[in-house]
Amino acid sequence: MIAERHGFRGSGTQRRPVAGWQLVCAVGVWLGLFSSAAFAQQSDPWTLQLKPNVTVTSSIVRVEDVVQPVSIPDNVWDQLRKSTVGLIPTDGRPLQLMRYRLAEALNHSKLVTAPILWVGPESTSVRSNPVVQVAAKVVTTVAEVAPKEIDPQSKRLIERVVEKAMQDYENDFEYKIDWERLPIAQVEEITSYQRVAVPTTITAGVARFVLTSAVEGEKREVPVYLQINELPRAIVATQNLSRGQIIGPSQLQWKVIDSTVRSDHLATDMSQLIGQEVKRNVPAGRWVQQTDVGPPILVRRNDMVEVMVVGGAIVIRTGGKAMGEGSEGDLIQIETIEDRKRLLARVISTGLVEIVTRAPQVQR
CATH class of the missing domain: 1.20.5 (Single alpha-helices involved in coiled-coils or other helix-helix interfaces)
Known part of the structure; x- marks a missing residue:
């Protein structure tokens, strides 16, 4: 049933x-x-190998820095290798990693679903190489901030415009365009400039020129900075200068010193030459040297001069004869007319000398 x-x-x-x-x-x-x-x-085991002593370029140590995969699923390793396992000590000492510690850390990861078979050394030492890290950072930074270069055609155009504007000053100054200060974005698409604003006075130093153009009907101003230096100049005679002649402004002019000319003794101060006396002949067109001129001679040898004898508040005037020549302030010998006595006197002006005597002392 x-x-x-x-x-x-x-x-x-x-x-x-x-x-x-x-x-x-x-x-x-x-x-x-x-x-x-x-x-x-x-539960087929995965195999990982601990690398021997390694060097990293970061202070952060990751799994891929110290572990070499032998047999592990690719998708698991791609996620596991970026995990952080330690930090390099700030005092520069190497980081010591034990294999069993690393195994414990990985076993707690949710990504690990199989037993891990470890091979390789029992421990590893991890060092940081900051030089490599800094160098790589510097290279990256330089590449990122590398300035944009000006187009060669735009550069030649600016050079021609500035050269034309400086024609009136080429005998006095030399200049150099400061390309680093040029706003490159503003010169793009410009094929000509209609106007150039030049400083009222050109002197040595930095000068700002403004080039004006129009792009698609829009006015565009481009500032161009020049480093201007005064050319080395000296003074030449515009006419023959004879010995004993007093120099006037029309007899001198500036001239740029050629690189083949020695400029050690050339006169370079016009104000120090005007009113001076020529000591030796200077042909027209020749460089004037400092030794070619000197203070004017106010008293010449055998000139009859007025002699002032100053003693305290008493001034006595008499006549004399110059026994030498001298400029203002020079000491020369004179001979008195009456007793033909020779004295030392200082030149005051043309035909006038002075003898200074000690003021009388009051005896007590």
């Missing part, structure tokens, strides 16, 4: 019904075998 109840019939030998607990056991064994096979498939 039981077989029938579970629907088992037969004309021959009857099958015995399977007990419920036996069926449960069979299913349990089958599931256990399946789970064991699946676990065995998932």
Whole structure:
């Protein structure tokens, strides 16, 4: 009756019904075998190798810096390799990493779903190389901020415009365009300049020129800075200068010193020459040297001079004869007319000398 109840019939030998607990056991064994096979498939060990002593370019040490993958799924390694495992000490000492410590850290990661087989050294030392790091940073920075160079055609155009504006000063000054201060973005697309604003006075130093143009009907002003230096100049005679002649402004002019000319003794101060006396002949067009001129001679040898004798508040005037020549302030010998006595006198002006005597002392 039981077989029938579970629907088992037969004309021959009857099958015995399977007990419920036996069926449960069979299913349990089958599931256990399946789970064991699946676990065995998932738990194939991954192999990682600890690198020997390494050098990094950052103070942060990551998994990929110290670990070499041997057998591990690529998708897992791509996520695991960027994980941070330590920091380089700030005092410059190397970081010591033990393999078992690294294994413990990775085992706590959710990315690790299989046992890890480690090979390689038991520990590793990690050093930082800041020189490499700084050098790489400097190269990157220079590349990022490298200034844009001016177009050669635009540069030549500016040079021609400035050269024309400086034509009137080429005999007095030399200049150099400061390209680093040129706003390169403003000169783009400019093919000509209509106007150049030049400083009212050109002197040595930095000068600002303003070049004006128009681009698509829009006015554009470009500032151009020049470093201007005065050319080395000296003074030449415009006419023959004779010995004893007093120099006037029309007899001198400036001239740029050629590189082949020695300028050690050339006169370079016009104010010191005007009113001076020529000591030796100077042909027209020749450089005037400092030794060619001197203070005017006010008293010449054998000139009759007026002699002032000053003693305290008393001044005595008499006549005398110059025994030498001298300029203002020079000391010369004179001879008195009456007793032909020779005295030392100082030249005051043309034909006038002075003898200074000590003021009388009051005896007590």
